[in-house]
Amino acid sequence: MQSEPAVDVGAARMIELGREECLALLAGVPFGRVGFTRQALPVIRPVNHLVDGGTVVIRMHPGSAMARHTTVDEVVVYEADDLDARGRTGWSVMVTGRASLITAPWEAARYRALLVPWTDRDVDEIVRIQADLVTGYRLTR
Amino acid sequence: MQSEPAVDVGAARMIELGREECLALLAGVPFGRVGFTRQALPVIRPVNHLVDGGTVVIRMHPGSAMARHTTVDEVVVYEADDLDARGRTGWSVMVTGRASLITAPWEAARYRALLVPWTDRDVDEIVRIQADLVTGYRLTR
Numbered sequence: 001m002q003s004e005p006a007v008d009v010g011a012a013r014m015i016e017l018g019r020e021e022c023l024a025l026l027a028g029v030p031f032g033r034v035g036f037t038r039q040a041l042p043v044i045r046p047v048n049h050l051v052d053g054g055t056v057v058i059r060m061h062p063g064s065a066m067a068r069h070t071t072v073d074e075v076v077v078y079e080a081d082d083l084d085a086r087g088r089t090g091w092s093v094m095v096t097g098r099a100s101l102i103t104a105p106w107e108a109a110r111y112r113a114l115l116v117p118w119t120d121r122d123v124d125e126i127v128r129i130q131a132d133l134v135t136g137y138r139l140t141r
Numbered sequence: 142m143q144s145e146p147a148v149d150v151g152a153a154r155m156i157e158l159g160r161e162e163c164l165a166l167l168a169g170v171p172f173g174r175v176g177f178t179r180q181a182l183p184v185i186r187p188v189n190h191l192v193d194g195g196t197v198v199i200r201m202h203p204g205s206a207m208a209r210h211t212t213v214d215e216v217v218v219y220e221a222d223d224l225d226a227r228g229r230t231g232w233s234v235m236v237t238g239r240a241s242l243i244t245a246p247w248e249a250a251r252y253r254a255l256l257v258p259w260t261d262r263d264v265d266e267i268v269r270i271q272a273d274l275v276t277g278y279r280l281t282r
Contacts, residue, residue: 011258011259011260011261012259012260012261013260013261014260014262029226030226031224031226033174033185033220033222035176035183035184035185035218036183037178037183040216041216041218041237041274042176042177042178042183042216042217042218042237043176043218043235043237044174044176044185044218044220044235045233045235046220046222046224046233048226075181075182075183076183077176077182077183077184077185079174079185079186079187081174081187083172083187085170085171085172085189088259088260092186092187094184094185094186096182096183096184117152118152118153118229118280119152119153119154119155119229119280120152120153120154121155133182139259139260
């Protein structure tokens with residue numbers, strides 16, 4: 001079992017952030033984590049993303065649980081953060097909203113060009129998450 | 142809308158990791174993200190953790206959705222990663238299992254001493270997540 005650093009830098013304060021600041025922070029980082037339910041179990045998957053207007057766009061493996069869910073506009077969560085464990089500073093943003101597959105070929109092609117997959121897995125489905133609910137905080141001292 | 146870096150470093154391969162390696166990676170980082178359901182909506186929250194045997198131990202705000210869930214041994218997910226967006230390397234680990242409140246005072250006190258909260262919020266509840274299902278991967282080239 002690991003233990004915390006011996007030097008306690010003191011507790012940080014959590015400052016709530018507004019919607020626009022949250023979306024700007026999200027747009028400034030290349031990846032985050034999508035959370036959804038698969039066979040009644042919660043799942044979290046790191047993926048890279050684009051922020052386009054009030055939506056978060058990600059790529060998914062065709063036939064994956066996430067891609068199947070989006071055919072029924074299931075609500076998912078998308079979280080990104082930039083946290084420094086040593087100094088206990090940074091931020092976290094959480095977007096909650098309906099996910100849907102992008103089916104228009106021209107639109108899917110545009111996002112495929114902008115959103116380069118990290119791995120050699122087939123992630124040709126493009127999923128758009130509506131930023132229906134956006135919350136976030138910054139840790140400060 | 143931001144775009145990807147102009148230089149494409151090439152796709153990485155995903156190598157699946159075994160349970161013991163996943164738990165060792167998780168034990169080597171100070172924080173991760175817990176995923177659960179609150180009022181039928183998925184939630185992801187960054188928290189710091191300890192790995193103790195086959196369990197992940199975190200602190201929670203008393204009365205929080207997460208703390209209430211754990212009174213019924215709800216299944217939650219815990220994810221941690223160390224990913225380099227530029228080089229597309231790193232790893233991600235996901236633990237899925239039942240979460241339960243630690244109620245024995247001596248045990249809770251021990252974990253409170255080991256697991257120092259990052260913020261000044263009251264996070265006096267100690268939650269143990271059983272590592273019933275452990276999966277993970279490493280990105281490599």
